[in-house]
Amino acid sequence: MRLRSLRAAVTATASIAAVFGALVMTAAPTAAKADEGMWTFDNFPIQTVNQKYGTHIDQAWLDRVRNASVRIQGCSASFVSPEGLILTNWHCVVGCAQELSTPDQDFVKNGFTAATREEERRCPGQTAEVLTEIVDVTDRVLAAGEGLEGAAFNAARTAEINKIQTEACAGDPKFNCQVISFYRGGRYSLYKFRKFDDVRLVFAPENQAAFFGGDPDNFNFPRYALDAGFLRAYEDGKPVESPNFLKWNPNAPAEGDVTFVSGNPGTTQRLLTMSQLERLRDQQLPVTLIQNSELRGRLLEYSLTGDEAKRVSFDPVFGLENSFKVYYGQQGALTDPAFMARKREEENELRARVAADPALVQKIGDPWADLERVQATARDLYLPYRQLEQSAGGGSQLYAYARAIVRASKNTAMTDAQRAQLTTALTTETPIYADMEEIRMRYWLSKTREYLTVDNPEVKAMLGRESPEALADRLITGTKLADPAFRAQALTMTTAQLAEADPLLAFVIANDDAAKAIGDRWAAAVNAPTARAAEKVAQARFAVYGTNLYPDATFSLRLSYGQVGGWTYRGVTVPAFTYMGGLYERATGSEPFNLAQAFADNESRVNKDVVYDFSSTNDIIGGNSGSPVINAQGEVIGAAFDGNIHSLGGSFGYDGELNRTVTVSTAAITEALRNVYPNPRILEELGVK
Amino acid sequence: MRLRSLRAAVTATASIAAVFGALVMTAAPTAAKADEGMWTFDNFPIQTVNQKYGTHIDQAWLDRVRNASVRIQGCSASFVSPEGLILTNWHCVVGCAQELSTPDQDFVKNGFTAATREEERRCPGQTAEVLTEIVDVTDRVLAAGEGLEGAAFNAARTAEINKIQTEACAGDPKFNCQVISFYRGGRYSLYKFRKFDDVRLVFAPENQAAFFGGDPDNFNFPRYALDAGFLRAYEDGKPVESPNFLKWNPNAPAEGDVTFVSGNPGTTQRLLTMSQLERLRDQQLPVTLIQNSELRGRLLEYSLTGDEAKRVSFDPVFGLENSFKVYYGQQGALTDPAFMARKREEENELRARVAADPALVQKIGDPWADLERVQATARDLYLPYRQLEQSAGGGSQLYAYARAIVRASKNTAMTDAQRAQLTTALTTETPIYADMEEIRMRYWLSKTREYLTVDNPEVKAMLGRESPEALADRLITGTKLADPAFRAQALTMTTAQLAEADPLLAFVIANDDAAKAIGDRWAAAVNAPTARAAEKVAQARFAVYGTNLYPDATFSLRLSYGQVGGWTYRGVTVPAFTYMGGLYERATGSEPFNLAQAFADNESRVNKDVVYDFSSTNDIIGGNSGSPVINAQGEVIGAAFDGNIHSLGGSFGYDGELNRTVTVSTAAITEALRNVYPNPRILEELGVK
Secondary structure, three states, rough: OOOOOOOOOOOOOOOOOHOOOOOOOOOOOOOOOOOOEEEOOOOOOHHHHHHHHOOOEEEHHHHHHHHHHEEEOEEEEEEEOOOEEEOOOOOHHHHHHHHOOOEEEEHHHHHOOOOOHHOEEOOOOOOEEEEEEEOOHHHHHHHHHHOHHHHHHEEEEEEEHHHHHHHHHOOOOOEEEEEEHHHHHHEEEEEEEEEEEEEEEEEEHHHHHHOOHHHHHHHOOOOOOOOOEEEEEOOOOOEEEOOOOOEOOOOOOOOOOOOEEEOOOOOOOOOOOOOHHHHHHHHHHHHHHOOOOOHHHHHHHHHHOOOHHHHHHHHHHHHHHHHHHHHHHHHHHHHHHHHHHHHHHHHHHHHHHHHOHHHHHHOOOOHHHHHHHHHHHHHHHHHHHHHHOOOOOOOOOOHHHHHHHHHHHHOOOOOOOHHHHHHHHHHOOOOHHHHHHHHHHHHHHHHHHHOOOOOHHHHHHHOOOOOOHHHHHHHHHHHHOOOOOHHHHHOOOHHHHHHHHHHHHHHHHHHHHHHHHHHHHHHHHHHHHHHHHHHHHHHHHHHOOOOOOOOOOOOOOOEHHHHEOOOOEEOEOOOOOOEEEHHHHHHOOOOOOOOOHHHOOOOOOOOOEEEEEEOOOOOOOOOOOEEEEOOOOOEEEEEEEEOOOOHHHOOOOOOOOOOEEEEEEEEHHHHHHHOOOOOHHHHHOOOOO | OOOOOOOOOOOOOOOOHHOOOOOOOOOOOOOOOOOOOEEOOOOHHHHHHHHHOOOOOOOHHHHHHHHHEEEEOOEEEEEOOOOOEEEEOOHHHHHHHHHHHHHOOOOHHHHHOOHHHHHHHOOOOEEEEEEEEEOOOOOHHHHHHOOOOHHHHHHHHHHHHHHHHHHHHHHOEEEEEEEEEEEEHHHEEEEEEEOOOOOEEEOOOOHHHOOOOOOHHHOOOOOOOOOOEEEEEEOEEEEEEOOOOOOOOOOOOOOOOOEEEOOOOOOOOOOOOOHHHHHHHHHHHHHHHHHHHHHHHHHHHOOOOOHHHHHHHHHHHHHHHHHHHHHHHEEEEEEOHHHHHHHHHHHHHHHHHOOOOOOHHHOOOHHHHHHHHHHHHOOOOOOOHHHHHHOOOOOOOOHHHHHHHHHHHHOOOHHHHHHHHHHHHOOOOOOHHHHHHHHHHHHHHHHHHHHOOOOOOHHHHOOOOOHHOOOOHHHHHHOOOOOOOHHHHHHOOOHHHHHHHHHHHHHHHHHHHHHHHHHHHHHHHHHHHHHHHHHHHHHHHHHHHHOOOOOOOOOOEEEEEEOOEEEEOOOOEOEEEHHHHHHHOOOOOOOOOOHHHHHHHHHHHHOOOOEEEEOOOOOOOOOOOOOOOEEOOEEEEEEEEEEOOOHHHOOOOOOOOOOEEEEEHHHHHHHHHOOOOHHHHHHOOOOOO
């Protein structure tokens, strides 16, 4: 799977049948059983783990792991040498490989190896962040919204959060300060990150080695994927010093060994109320699955039209199929009667315990009823919000540029620093594929007309007398926004000048008031009351169950513990390990089950007994991609790159019997760097003989 | 909408947002209120209608209408002259127009007009059937299955049904005898049809006149569509005599006028139990919507690759989008909490009344519990059943030929007559579009791998070492089945010879045992117990509510009554009529809102005050397309071609406030035949001056 990101689509494939199987959640809603939990570093259950696994985790161990953990765009990673070398997944660097590629030099298909440091190539827009400090700011954030509703509530909260962030970073560009919500608003923490802006690609294998089995095998296990890549953080043109790196252990773990995963799970929805889950199930997920499927069909047909089409669509198709599988798995959980019954039971128990405590009722009221009312509003607003604002542009990069430029031109409150940051982001050179831009735009325009109807005023304003296809063609063919120089120039223009300068900018300007209006309505009528009610549900949970709880994932650093192990489903046991020899047995010669060239060429040299990938009970989710998997000694033994098919329901609840993390072993990476993609430079840096 | 067929996809578009609005069903599950009901001709509520509307319906009136009503492939129609002239919808003849077209002569785009009888052109495979007799055969059918289960039950029932049919028609090829299920098995009737095998195209307007507004306007109203076409039934090379034709009334009705719709509604699911509805909602509809969306995306991108691609994909895309909208609307109803609560209330009421009657309980047991158990089995079997058998081939015509030929080669029980009929069907010359065949095959193969997983034995057997794309290419490029002569020859070969003769035949032979096996399992473990239990639910309903009930639709002749009227939804009132002038106001010049050429050319001659389309309260569903809309005098005043967006939930329940039938008026057709597509020959035959 593609565990990466909040923004990047999160996805899944393979045993789509299995997600209709029964999902069993841990019985108690409160005390995390089995190896459940994506724990923050300031609330990790040290004692529980040490007791269960006989480990000697202490604060120093936690600090060391935290300082070695790296957050990158949409993914997780870790320092694995003292000189800024970063291990992550191939699928977290493939976007960079694609952007550095040209029709003549395809680093996605052929892989990328920098023979020397000088050949390491900067990844456009990539950053690396290390968490250095956590401060509880709950009181300040809650106080800011007190007594306010809707837009005023949002504005006051946002202002206070901005203030906290600005104060904490004090304008130092080497840091990023972010206030992050936990327990759906039960707690707010300031996370301060040391930030590196210059991150370069060191090594990526061929896509066919990393993504062997492609979408069909995605979220499946047994698995034979070298889903690993290396980056390096630079500052002032030199490699960053990273003394807190994780030591590379080139040996595979044994069944039952304890494993820790340190990374940034993107989003879980385990603390949502029943009414929230039902709206997801009945409206948001179905519409998303249906629309994504159509786009998938469009891109798949396009990808078959030629070699260049295949090349440029590889990563977008991968991302789309990955997120499709994730959503499909989520829908499987929400349409499983047994799973929903358990969820309802949990909610009823909490509500009954609240009802039995008059003081608590007095304090929090009935946030479940509040959230049910919010869902009715959300049902009404969702389609226009989705089509006009949230998913506007259908993923077109040019549309995203246009909207950012238009909104910046109207934003008088923007600071010079913010404008400088935006300029950097918008003027970074990245390849634009006009065909796919046009597919996305016509898809978006036609779905918007379909879901909002022909006679909707916003739709009429957008289309005028043009068809979605003709309009998409005119805008994408006519725009100059593919040129970074024009984007830089556009950022200096007034809104009126922008409207004259470019057809896509003119289109966005003509329709942006409506888009912003529905976005504002959603924020005021859905987000604001949801925040208020959800934080009361969190307070109820703290009051009833105590604070020994882990929060929902919010793409912030977490630590999960578990152990190496397979699982048994419907009488079939899946072992914990695959071996490199299995790759050659599974290969059919046809995509996506063909061997990568280097694996085919070097078959005689490869040690087929080396552990390739392994599964463990760690509780993870999309965003954890690239997370170091760590043994009791704090050494890295792999990079988590997937969950099994059962883990897809994990967004709503962890099942210790079935949910598994899938990891590419350092043993396999080492073997590959020795005998498949020989790379003594990296091996030496990793301390491997 | 495309009301046509069971086999042909049934579809819908437009106000996709509205289907999430509340659906209100009639309060009583039993007595049909408002204008609810798709009544059989032997149980029509004559008195109720005469009382409510002051009409004078009697048995003679019903007999006359029945004898004028015509069933065609997937659609409804009527005789409108004494010489076999048939009125139906354009969208019921567009398939014929497409099959008669060539790259140089596009009857879909340009329309078709036979200047003389000699120029009327036979529609491949089209038949016309007139219902002549209804006989209750319930006792015989039920007795046949007594004491049997599963496959034995199915076999005994099928044998008895075949026997009844064979006896009734006595080998006369001019008749078709069909035993049809009503009330989900509460009653079985023998329907005897006079059948005509030679049906010719007389007139079809340009697609842009008939389908103005395209998919976006489909299932919408107000509407401006000339969705009408004429066929003629022939026998022995001469037009059929049809003395029982409906008189053509060239004037539009007035608001409130009573309207009857006589036609063949395809399928409704109003009598399903809650557990059946829930499986539809949670599994069957989501998977269908998701897969259809991907195919839609694939075909849409293909249609943009050139003029010929656009031409050949027109009807398939139309069909797919239509069925997508239908299913989406159905899902909207099943995810509406208020609608489902009402359904549950009705079921609880019936079950409580049954429980209060020990004799009834003794007789029928607990069929609701039986059906709940069947759903668990159906959930397990659905995906393999769907992928390997039910939807195998993804709609590829060549695959369908191959399967029919292979199964015939193995079927030793086939009579000479059956074989002759199959030969006629398979050797009819119809154009095959290789590109689309390949798209459908690769779509089906890749979805089958995705939903059943890579490691499924049937999937492995199908794909071998090939990718879905390569396999689809090899099979479609290599097969000779596009040639009718080869199909005729293949029908004479043994299975072993077929395997040698053609790669697609060999592929089907290699995988057909698995497909038939899952089909047989589904029939024995799902269909058989469903039939047994559903007929007991029907008996419960008769016992509790009496027999003054209408049955679910089964593509058999029904009569619905109602009146001309618009509706009000969320404070917005939609009037009952549109006028021809409105077409010119709605036209934007861009597809699908551009004017048809003849409408543009003849604008000055068109009487813009003529009623174009109108809406009425009649209760219809897909399959009713082309049904004559009849006034109290038994004259035809239009052809039903659509339902409004609210009618999509009508599969599960009729809402008199919102569900509407949409009809193209005879007034508009007359005006078009005068001033847009001048056709004095047809006007004269219709008796219009």
